[in-house]
Amino acid sequence: MAIDKETVKYAAHLARIELKPKELEKLSQQLQDILDFIDQLKKIDIKDILPTSHILPINNVLREDCPRESLPSEKTLMNAPLKEGSFFVVPKVIE
């Protein structure tokens, strides 16, 4: 199926990735090629076939409700690009 620049732009927006105009151009073409390739799946008859989301037949993996120690806050914040006291700091949503 055809994938136009607007669709790629929208997908990039959903994925919160900024694309420069040249990137958008190149990517749209590449994604079109890839989708054309992927479209061969349409040939297959999938009637009555169940989807496989999990390859192993394991079920009911549960754990006990027993508390254990959390990370000390210094470790939690160790890699933070911006922090204030014990908080992570992020820019606000600007309308």
Place this chain on the structure above:
Amino acid sequence: MVMERELYKLTAHELIEKLNKVEITSQEIIDSVKNRIREVDSKVKAYVRVEKLIKLANSPTRQLANILNGIPISIKDNICTEGLNTECCSKILGGFKPPYDATVIKKLKEAGAAILEAKTNMDEFAFGSSTENSFFGPTHNPWDLECVPGGSSGGSAAAVAAEEAIFALGSDTGGSIRQPAAFCGVVGLKPTYGRVSRYGLIAFASSLEQIGPITKDVKDCAILMNVISGHDPLDSTSVNIEVPDYTKSSHNDIKGIKIGIPKEYFIAGLDSEVKTIAEEAIDKLKDLGAAYKQVSLPHTEYAVPVYYIIATAEAGSNLARFDGVQYGFRAQGTGHRAQGLIDMYKATRGEGFGEEAKRRIILGTFVLSHGYYDAYYMRALKVRTLIKQDFDEIFKECDCIVTPTSPTPAFKIGEKAADPLKMYLSDIYTISANLSGIPAISIPCGFTRKGLPIGLQILAKPFDEEMLFRVAYAYEQNTPWHTIKPKL
């Protein structure tokens, strides 16, 4: 008698023997490996952030009376090591020091291994088949420095091939252990899905990937599998099945083993040299007593498109967390306008991710989006069922399946980089094993006229890694390939 400074040439099992006889110390092994890295890594570039490693070359490490006895192991940059940078060779995870160890790292430490401070190079976030997508630049194939080592675990494979690592860990989502192992003439194994814990493996495609060993020979591979396999209560997808002693499967006898040769892996697109060498290898297996028959995996041609839908969908979601909030790179605001949250996300991810990463994330987002989910994602999940069923059928009659690991030998750096689709097709023989969850190993089986290694892939039923070791070991011990090393 191997000179002290040449300890780097030995396999882990040889070193374990010497350590047990107290002929050498683990510090001597570590020093030998670090010297070797100093010697050749500027050419191979198997390691990243290696300056630190070299400076610390004389730091003493523990002497433990455990299986691995202080032997150093090299770890791919997407496996979390507490306090040691783990960056998936991406700008967006620059500087990330995990506050915890992956379960496999815990197990290795408990077994006495020494974790090398520098990690091995990889395609960013494991997106790639050549290690050209690394933020730190490509790794070079030790057999021909102008060629790629394969990917995404190219650094680990090259390090083992160049004898800059005794053994290493990689990860395999669509062939990322096996294909570089083939390109570099070493052994690489992808365990059954659920055999090895994924806790601490920075996720690319959660339902497809496994951590696995990359080693100089089959016995080392078995030793590592013994250490890293097993149920992990921290991983809901890890299986509670007993771990056998995989070293016991290496007993050099494959009489009567039934091998399936899938016809779909020997058609156009397969390099003629690879075809010849693979067929010779299969003949060798026959000489050793195995029986073979031609079989069919009819949905093989659909494996790559199915993979690129499922893997990118999961990847798009798994990589959403890289947004500059808690760790890694955050883009600074530009211009006069105050940077709002959404701008921060977009700029961080636009700058922090490489081209292939952006391509896959956006594709993955698209195939899950409203209106396309059924046509792409749901359809792919159903074809996945068909691909798995193909293997279930074959394993009713065959003990294992043998194929070439890759349709071509190592290609030149830059050769496929401009064409993503061409690059994706190089995974065609390895991807099905990930989609079906079955174990697979690649072992060296010869060289092209130009001296590039070729790999033979063996696949087995779920949790039948013992079959892989049995066939691989018999083949290895009756051929010279594992003894030949690149000249660096």
Place this chain on the structure above:
Amino acid sequence: MQYEVVIGLEVHVQLKTKTKAFCGCSTEFGKEPNSQACPVCLGFPGSLPVLNKVALDYALRVALALNCQVQECAKFDRKNYFYPDLPKNYQISQYDLPLSRNGFLDIYIEGKARHIDIRRVHLEEDAGKLIHRDEASLVDFNRTGIPLLEIVSEPQLNSSQEAYEYLTTLKNIIEYLDVSDCDMEKGSLRCDANISLKKKGAQELGIKTELKNMNSFKAVKDALEFEIERQTELLGAGEPIIQETRLWDEKEARTVSMRTKEEAQDYRYFPEPDLTPFIISQDKIEEIKKAIPELPREKMLRFMRDYGLSEYDAKILSSSKKYAEYAEECMKASNNKNKKSIANWLIGPLASAASGHHCAVPDLKILPSELVKLVEMVDLEVVSNLAGKTVVLTEMINTGKDPETIIKEKNLIQISDTSALDNIVDEVIKENAKSVNNYKTGRGNALMFLVGQVMKKSQGKANPKVVQEILKRRLTDA
């Protein structure tokens, strides 16, 4: 009104498991920011979720108490969107195979039953907390990963009163199940509402708006009422209702449009690959069903039957499980067939005392047998009602002493013996000639004043009823 109101409620309930949904971090409230987190709930690269067994049990308990059909095979899905309080930028939730569906809740408005269908009850994980400053926002991940139950009703509520009743009934049931604190102030119970209007008798539903940011049941009611008015006005003026999310502004008492740039979110749900499906067996369902206690409505009806209480009293007493259990103990501790007195005390003086102490009635720690004794003593007029519900009760609460001891120590035994009271009455009559005159000239209040004087002189110990009798006789005689 020419319009019918159609309301659906989406309630999120924080389950009071000891640990989070997918990791072993404690769920304790009010800790230092970012001190109750780990690689899993922080969504650090490489981390993986493992479901809390008790969270699943609690979720099933609620689903079954709400008469839902439990899914035989339930699975989790990822709900993908970007927000700083969501560390993985996806939430582990349930989409097409939720834990349970098709339940119902009966609410009672002025004695009439209304059957409200419940679309689904499913499990998901909570997000973190954001504190907004001028230039930036601060993020605390302590709350991330706490298990949440999402309970979605069908749009069948037809008034703000019904919505309020639905919420109180639901909260009551969940408290009885002991799976959540249901405290809207602490955020362990949250409610969003969807509301639309349609012409009376019309089949098609109108455009709905989503209401958020209501922090109490009253706020929900007020917000709905405001919205009903707002939409009625717009429709009356022929203007369209915009499908949007509106926030309740408590201070200004109105709803305000959120006006964000986000269009309808595309959450790109897909099955969570890190969690394998959960098969809920019939045995498990039976096990959970057995563990469900008598629910509020059953208890209320039983109180009415077994203790002869009025619906009003029984409803109050069954409004909380602990209260009901305590009340029942008190009822059982009394040999008296008439339990009404005890109910009155529980609903009146004890409830007031508890309120004053900022706690619940059972927390006053008055032994049921001792409450019963106090009630009996008041009923037998051994001590006056006033003294009983003030002095004696307070002493019982503060010191834990039993009522007889307190009454003796404080010399509160009511004087009902007329001979003992005659003298005091005579004194009061002599000292208050003016009031006596007022009484004789028909000023009724004068009597009460005189009674009061006797009470004062007797340090409150005189039986006011008896005093009144004596006074009346005396004043009529004299």
